[in-house]
Structures are given as C-alpha cells and as structure tokens.
Amino acid sequence: MNSESVRPYVTEAAQKYNVDPALIEAVIKQESAYNAGARSHVGAQGLMQLMPETAKELGVENSFDPRQNVMGGAKYLSQLMKMFDGNLTKVIAGYNAGPGAVSHYGGVPPYAETQDYVAKVLKNYEDFKS
Incomplete structure (x- = not known):
C-alpha cells in the first residue's frame, strides 16, 4: 500500500473521529511504512500497529484489514487528544x-x-x- 491507497480510509477516519488526517498519515508512515501486513516483535499489527488488546477495545476485529486498522488507530488518537x-x-x-x-x-x-x-x-x- 501507499499514501494514495490508504487516503480514503484516512479521510473517513479523520472525519469520523475529528483527527487531522496529516497526523493519521504521519503515524502510519512511522509505524508500518504503509505495510498493512506489518507485525512488530511485540505483536503490534497492521498499518497503525495496533496491539491486539487495544484493537479489541477499539472495536477492530481484523488488524490486518486496512480500513479497520486505520479506523481503530484514528479512534485511539482521538481518545489521546481528549486525554x-x-x-x-x-x-x-x-x-x-x-x-x-x-x-x-x-x-x-x-x-x-x-x-x-x-x-x-x-x-x-x-x-x-x-
């Protein structure tokens, strides 16, 4: 994947959770370099490298699904923005x-x-x- 291919998910998530799309993309670039199948040595998964427990709490059923992962990551960023x-x-x-x-x-x-x-x-x- 690349910036262009994830942009529809980023735009949707940014609007739904009121998070700057540039921030979502910045996290994706650093976390996975747009690799939807990325898995870290500690078990974080997908584009935004969600930990399985965190993903579950965010309503993400499949962290390797690009849309679900971006929606979950943006929701988490939104929670952190409030916090x-x-x-x-x-x-x-x-x-x-x-x-x-x-x-x-x-x-x-x-x-x-x-x-x-x-x-x-x-x-x-x-x-x-x-």
Whole structure:
C-alpha cells in the first residue's frame, strides 16, 4: 500500500473521529511504512500497529484489514487528544509508549525509542501538512 491507497480510509477516519488526517498519515508512515501486513516483535499489527488488546477495545476485529486498522488507530488518537487536551507531542508519545507512561512522566517518557518516535512522527506530520 501507499499514501494514495490508504487516503480514503484516512479521510473517513479523520472525519469520523475529528483527527487531522496529516497526523493519521504521519503515524502510519512511522509505524508500518504503509505495510498493512506489518507485525512488530511485540505483536503490534497492521498499518497503525495496533496491539491486539487495544484493537479489541477499539472495536477492530481484523488488524490486518486496512480500513479497520486505520479506523481503530484514528479512534485511539482521538481518545489521546481528549486525554492530553490536544497536546500533539503528548498524544504521539502516548500512542507509542502508552498514556500511562506519558501521565507518569508529565510528558514524553525518557525512553530513547519514544523520544525518537515522537521526533519522527512530528516531522512526518509537518511533511504531510505542507
């Protein structure tokens, strides 16, 4: 898949969950590089790399289905936006490290992986915005 092929799902999810489509695309690019069949070493699945339990909570039955995955990931981003009052850095960190870690540290946790992830997603976001 590529940006163009996922755009209909991104647009639908962005409208349904009131999330900037550029943010959804930025996360997809970083999480899976548009690989709908992606599976991480910790078990995250699909375009937006949803963990199985999180996917279930979000109503996603098949994380490898591009539409379901994007809808679930956007719903999760929407929940994080509410939780962190729209603070994009905290939202992105929460998507990667979990909202509990962000709340515990009051911002981006001191994990190298999460700090790198936040920087890359923010750069992707700026690229998609322009």
